[in-house]
Amino acid sequence: DIQMTQSPSFLSATVGDRVTINCKASQNINKYLNWYQQKLGEAPKRLIYNTNSLQTGIPSRFSGSGSGTDYTLTISSLQPEDVATYFCLQHNSGPWTFGGGTKLELK
Amino acid sequence: QVQLKESGPGLVQPSQTLSLTCTVSGFSLTSNSVHWVRQPPGKGLEWVGAIWSGGSTDYNSALKSRLSISRDTSKSQVFLKMNSLQTEDTAIYFCTRSGSQYWGQGVMVTVSS
Numbered sequence: 400d401i402q403m404t405q406s407p408s409f410l411s412a413t414v415g416d417r418v419t420i421n422c423k424a425s426q427n428i429n430k431y432l433n434w435y436q437q438k439l440g441e442a443p444k445r446l447i448y449n450t451n452s453l454q455t456g457i458p459s460r461f462s463g464s465g466s467g468t469d470y471t472l473t474i475s476s477l478q479p480e481d482v483a484t485y486f487c488l489q490h491n492s493g494p495w496t497f498g499g500g501t502k503l504e505l506k
Numbered sequence: 507q508v509q510l511k512e513s514g515p516g517l518v519q520p521s522q523t524l525s526l527t528c529t530v531s532g533f534s535l536t537s538n539s540v541h542w543v544r545q546p547p548g549k550g551l552e553w554v555g556a557i558w559s560g561g562s563t564d565y566n567s568a569l570k571s572r573l574s575i576s577r578d579t580s581k582s583q584v585f586l587k588m589n590s591l592q593t594e595d596t597a598i599y600f601c602t603r604s605g606s607q608y609w610g611q612g613v614m615v616t617v618s619s
Contacts, residue, residue: 400567433606435606441611442600442609442610442611442612443551443600443606443609445606445607448605448606448607454607486550486551488551488606490606494553494564494566494567495541495543495553495556495606496553497550497551497552497553498550499550500550500551
């Protein structure tokens with residue numbers, strides 16, 4: 400199975416900061432990488448699919464990039480409503496596998 | 507619109523069998539796969555398994571010996587059965603459609619005597 404290593408596991412930032420979250424796959428996942436936001440008590444919400452496609456209705460401050468084994472979610476200007484846990488998911492081959500999550504809080 | 511909703515018992519005794527149902531609307535099970543994902547309290551997401559549009563299934567290798575996923579296309583329902591439950595199986599169980607854009611709200615399952 401493909402392993403996904405997500406970093407950092409915890410992030411504290413200020414409103415307006417540029418925030419980056421990383422996921423590293425144990426092998427090439429051919430850009431089949433999605434990003435999710437999950438708030439307490441809710442189901443995950445897909446933000447980005449296939450590395451860099453922005454889900455309809457998601458603010459443009461969210462963006463994704465990467466290739467091969469290394470992928471990044473960027474929030475260009477952190478807003479208070481972005482406080483949440485973020486997960487990556489690879490769906491290239493074999494079973495889906497998720498990153499361990501990044502808990503984002505306001506400083 | 508696309509909707510998924512999980513249902514099942516909130517409490518299951520250790521060593522017993524868990525039965526969950528995912529009822530879907532707004533799409534066909536014969537054209538889309540449905541996946542089960544679980545999340546232990548305060549922890550990350552784990553893929554449990556899937557049933558594909560053609561009816562074949564795939565399972566998390568760590569759960570495969572205890573797990574069965576099936577469906578009733580006439581009722582737009584997908585079923586998860588997991589036997590020999592342990593406390594480590596305590597989690598929120600979600601179903602999600604292929605593409606993982608649409609998710610149910612999840613059902614909390616507690617394994618406890």
